[in-house]
Amino acid sequence: SDFFVEKHLAGQHWLITAGPTREAIDPVRYISNHSSGKMGYAIAHAALRAGAKVTLISGPVTITPPVGCHIINVESAAEMHQQALEHVKEATTFVACAAVADYRVANVAQEKIKKSNDAMQLDLIKNHDIVADIAQLADKPFIVGFAAETQNVEQYARGKLMRKNLDLIAANDVAKAGQGFNSDDNALTLFSAVDKTEIPLASKHIVAKKLVSLINEHYQQRYRT
Ligand code: PMT
Structure with missing residues (x-):
């Protein structure tokens, strides 16, 4: 049966983060990453x-949000x-797909920083951590x-699953060519505390459909009465 036609997520509300964050250095510069x-x-x-209701919190990207979602645009990790x-509060499922900056600049300059010495330091x-705080x-x-x-x-993915107290983690090998940051295709490995499922290399739309279906299977298992 077709996952979409069946509307398996009717009654659920998904909160999703996506894209990069931008951490200001001064009024014209920032630290970011390659998330699209x-x-x-x-x-x-x-x-x-x-069939889910969807709230999408997005860092700065150039793509168009899907029709029908509640889009919230942010810049920095603090805003996200x-x-x-x-x-x-209204979410039944939270998916943290954003590439959130782990660090921000300590003292954001109010004016454009002038070029001077050969070396400079940023504190x-x-x-x-958004997903850890929600957990x-x-x-x-x-x-x-x-x-x-x-x-x-x-090893690192399982470490994050346990340390951040998550239900599932989708491991993304971003060293392999043709997947991960900014490419149209991806491959993921989904871990729970007890099992592991591979989602093979395919377009991000196909990977997303499989991931959403797997998340829902785990969700139904968890809350089945
Ligand atoms: O956007 P694309 O170009 O399509 O690329 C997709 C992707 C590679 C960005 C995506 O598949 C992906 O792997 N997203 C997670 C990127 C990341 O920053 O992972 P991390 O291992 O650094 O973070 C671990 C988890 O903690 C993530 O769920 C992250 O959203 C979350 N986190 C991290 C730091 C922080 N301050 N708050 C967080 O919530």
Whole structure:
């Protein structure tokens, strides 16, 4: 049976983060990463088609959000953190697909920094971890994190699953060509505390559809009465 036609997610509300964040250095410069938002937007699209309500919190990207989702545009990790905590109350499922900056600039310059010495230093401070903070809530949704890794993919992903207290984690090997950041295709390995499922290389839309279906299977298992 077709996952979309069946509307398996009717009655669910998915909160999804997508894209990169931008951490300001001064009024004209920032620290960011290569996330395009394609993976998170494809998940939002698949969840909508399967009948969920979707709130999509997005860092700055150039792609168009799927029709029918509630889109919230943010720039920095701090803004994404604030919006996620505000909107998590109505969510049944939280998917943290955004590539959130781990650090922000300690003292953002009010004016454009002038070129002077041959070397310069930037002091950075750790950002709040959005998905880990949501996993601390007493009344929390079903939580799916991502792990973008360039080595020791399974070990690091399982570490994040346990440490951040998540229900599932989608490991993304971003060292392989043709998948991960900014490409149209992806491959993921979904881990729970007890099992492991491969989603083979395909377009991000096909990968998203499979991921959404697998998340829902775990969700139904968890809340089946
Ligand atoms: O956007 P695309 O170009 O389509 O690329 C997709 C992707 C590679 C960005 C995506 O598949 C992916 O792997 N997203 C997670 C990227 C990431 O930053 O992973 P991480 O291993 O650094 O973070 C682990 C988890 O903690 C993630 O769920 C992340 O959203 C979350 N996190 C991290 C830091 C922070 N301050 N708050 C968070 O919530």
